[in-house]
Amino acid sequence: MEKRRYAAGYALLCLLVLALMAVNLLVGSVPIPAGELLPALLRPSGGGDAAAILWRMRLPRLLAAALLGGALSLSGLLLQSFFNNPIAGPFVLGISSGAKLTVALTMILCLRWGMNLSSTALIAAAFAGALLSMGFILLVSGRVRRMSVLIICGVMIGYICSAATDFAVTFADESNIVNLHDWSLGSFSGTGWASVRAMTPVVLLGLLFAVLLSKPMGAYALGESYAASVGVNLRLFRVKLILLSSLLSACVTAFAGPISFVGIAVPHLVKSLFRTSRPLVVIPAAFLGGAAFCLFCDLIARTAFAPTEVSISSVTAVFGAPVVIYLLLRRQREGRNG
């Protein structure tokens, strides 16, 4: 019974991802006729304009959207497991913003000193920022148990980091600042193959490690006492969760800037679709769901007000925030603490 549901769910998600990828390839300021898609894809160099547009711009961009969307959703799922609360996510807890601040500072410093910033260094900087925010949130969570207070703290951290980033961006006088500004609002635009090559191993390894964590995550859902009683090494497990979720959201921020609400909305939608919270089922599904969600949102960001691009975060907020509000209201109704 449930096996059939899982199979159907996975089939649906895969179809969705593939369909959205196809639409993303076809639609844009230069529409590509469906008939030219396959020939252009098969001949990257000799396929004329269509091939150039596909291979230089749309393909790397959609791969980035899919990978980073999946990473973001996964990061949210891990944080929800850690806090045992469906309203935790890298954006509302200020982790994305922390990463954003350190990435912006690193970028500006490197520009000033004329150094070339490698993708790895970018991810490392974002990871450091994510861990800083996470550390602060953990400090607060040791004192307050209410998730709502924690989220308010996270949002405040987010504002402080964003303000600091804005200052830094405003006072940095470089020609690259336009790019930096776009990035600091969240965008997949201008993603090249170098970035895709850098993010792919990080994200896919992150997915693999998350799958390997699914067993203790399942036990942890019943609370730490029961998890410890069946043999989960709590301290190690928590450290792994924190590092992995921070790394995933840091990777997203490093390449696409902060993207809001995906981390909460997608895991919730996926769990509702599969009617289970079993990590082994939900982790890969949340990854696929995040990929589909970000492909969809990037499509809208690119095309809704073309030729002007909207920041991806604005689009994800429009679709993601209602889900978060619904979750908050539902928990309120069920009488649980925030």
Place this chain on the structure above:
Amino acid sequence: MDKLLELKALSVGYRRRAVVGDASLELAPGQILSLIGPNGAGKSTLLKTIARQLSPLSGAAYLDGRELSQMPEKESARALSILLTHRPSPELMRCRDVVAAGRYPYTGRLGILSREDEREVERAMELVGVTSLAEQDFTRVSDGERQLVMLARAVCQRPRLLVLDEPTSFLDIRHKLALLSVLKTLAQEEGLAVLMSLHELDLAAKVSDLVACVSFGRIDRVGPPEAVLSGEYIQKVYGVQAGAWNEAFGSPELERPKGEPRLFVIGGGGGGIPVYRRLQRQGVPFYAGVLHENDVETPVARALAARVVLARAFAPIGEEELAEAEALLKACERALCCVTAFGPMNEGNRRLLALAEERGVLERV
């Protein structure tokens, strides 16, 4: 008898402050041991330490002769499972999923259930009687059902020692009985050792092979229930007035009404109990008599009446007791008779009833 669990001079507590010190105890397979004692005496702390949720301050707990706190987590998880007062509320988990969480120590890297694991889950649900709940959402079943599902989870972990912290709290009588009878089955048929804390002394007396009283910062007394749960001892441990603990019924009695009695209750055979209780509720002080020492209502009368006139067990009411009762009756303005049948043993009470009628103080019950 071989011992499964042994505590040797175990001290437990928080931040180097001992709550229970120097606890020593032995528990054999198939035995049920209940910890009783006042709130805050440290029963939970003791259980948490044995279940490895807390580190011992000094001393140690041994499982099969091996120190528990030194065992690898994976090994102790296969030997010991727990049921805590904290009720988890995981999202989107069916009762079956919650039960299956107990298979954690036996499954592989990804926690996928094998055929055998599935069988164990079914067996545990059947044994506890929650098979019908299997497909329901765990957060949507009642408190009592949730507790039974958590018990099934603990059972499917296949422990040799089951540690339960106040498993019956907040349950209705049906679920209390269901839970305790499962524990009895587990102990008798599967040879599990059960260690739990209980607040219901009556249930502790019925289900336990051994009762240990945690009080005054130590395990104050251990033994069979009838040895530990004596009236005087319970009164001392819980700091309640004499007579407040009804040993025969295994239940507490409320405080007796204060004041000079103006009412005499002729009792015996059990019919007086509701009358005594009603008078207690209304705050009316009363005398009771003449009751045989072994009468079913004697403990209640002793707890609630200002004075009870007693006759020796299995002996007719004597002239001496009758005279005492008559004197008390004469001092009263009202009398009640709860006795409907008279014979040679309570002939005295018939004469008492006649006296009450003659004085015109008798009221209908």
